[in-house]
Amino acid sequence: MTKMTLGSYPHMLGFEQLERLLERTAKSSEGYPPFNIEQTAQDSYRITLAVAGFAESDLSITVEDRQLVIRGRQRDDGSERVFLHRGIASRQFQRSFVLADGVEVGEAVMENGLLHVDLTIQRPETVVQTIQIKKG
Numbered sequence: 001m002t003k004m005t006l007g008s009y010p011h012m013l014g015f016e017q018l019e020r021l022l023e024r025t026a027k028s029s030e031g032y033p034p035f036n037i038e039q040t041a042q043d044s045y046r047i048t049l050a051v052a053g054f055a056e057s058d059l060s061i062t063v064e065d066r067q068l069v070i071r072g073r074q075r076d077d078g079s080e081r082v083f084l085h086r087g088i089a090s091r092q093f094q095r096s097f098v099l100a101d102g103v104e105v106g107e108a109v110m111e112n113g114l115l116h117v118d119l120t121i122q123r124p125e126t127v128v129q130t131i132q133i134k135k136g
Contacts, residue, residue: 032093033072043121044106049095052113053088059115061108068097068105068117 036048051059051072060071073092099105099119106118 032091033095035095040118043123045119045121047097047117047119049115049117050113051110051115054115056110059110061105061117063099063105066099066101068099068119070095070097070115070117 034050036046038046038048040046047068049070054072054074058072058074062069062071071092071094100121102122102124104120104122106120108118109116
């Protein structure tokens with residue numbers, strides 16, 4: 001049995017990109033850092049990541065090919081500290097979120113160890129196009 005793809009359905013024209021986005025999203029299932037996604041209004045959302053121990057300068061936020069990418073990298077302070085127990089994660093991370101067409105990234109705010117990234121959806125106006133039929 002072969003895997004059915006969106007391109008194999010004749011009525012699903014032009015959805016190959018959606019299939020690639022779904023596959024890319026399924027691959028990014030790492031659990032660190034934990035995050036929330038909440039709807040803040042009808043057309044706006046907020047992604048919140050728990051980034052305790054990271055400073056604003058340790059984080060970068062980019063949009064690459066309709067994908068929101070948040071990276072964190074803590075700098076080693078070079079101190080020779082001796083830990084008896086080390087339970088606070090201090091590793092680098094990359095967290096990706098696939099954005100639909102029309103989703104715009106707003107501001108990012110760091111507050112009490114939480115990074116908030118606001119998103120808004122720009123809804124296009126509905127356009128009705130009439131196609132004229134020529135006589136052949």
